[in-house]
Amino acid sequence: MSKKVLIISASPRKGGNSDLLCEQFLKGAKEAGHEVEKVLLRDGKINYCLGCGVCNSTHSCVQKDGMKDLLDKMVNANVIVLATPVYFYTMDGQLKTFIDRCVPRYTEISNKDFYFILSAADTEKANLKPAVESLRGFTRDCLEGTKEKGIIYGVGAWQAGDVKKLPAYKEAYEMGKKC
Secondary structure, eight states: OOOEEEEEEOOSSTTOHHHHHHHHHHHHHHHTTOEEEEEEGGGSOOOOOOOOOTHHHHSSOSOOSTHHHHHHHHHHOSEEEEEEEEETTEEOHHHHHHHHTTGGGGGGSOSOEEEEEEEESOSOGGGGHHHHHHHHHHHHHHSTTOEEEEEEEEETOOSTTGGGGSHHHHHHHHHHHHO
């Protein structure tokens, strides 16, 4: 059965390690026959949440930026991949801003399969636990009926492209094939 797969890459640099892992996941998912779209947060415009609360009753944000289209894509996807480099033990600011802006329609982002892709210079997976728990706080604790299907840890990747030499590179491809 073909699925709609949405990959959200928060990599700030083109060819960055988390972005390269996204490409591998995408390649595997396409080969498995899924419809796949990758969104690069760095290419869009997403403002910080204003905390105004208007969206709590209107289910739409007062800000007119790229977030509305991304929320539509999330609601329509079967599988969502959240990818981020890990800085100081947590997700990067672009992904956090994106997650904060999901408030208007977060109740509609339900019954999805989620995958996490993380890259870090740190060599220990255990040190990425705060980043994983932050992602789980969003997906498991805030969204209904979601399933965490896998995590790809691109650890030990400092320079752009380092991840190509790591097991995570192949793991991303294989996980994409199985999504």
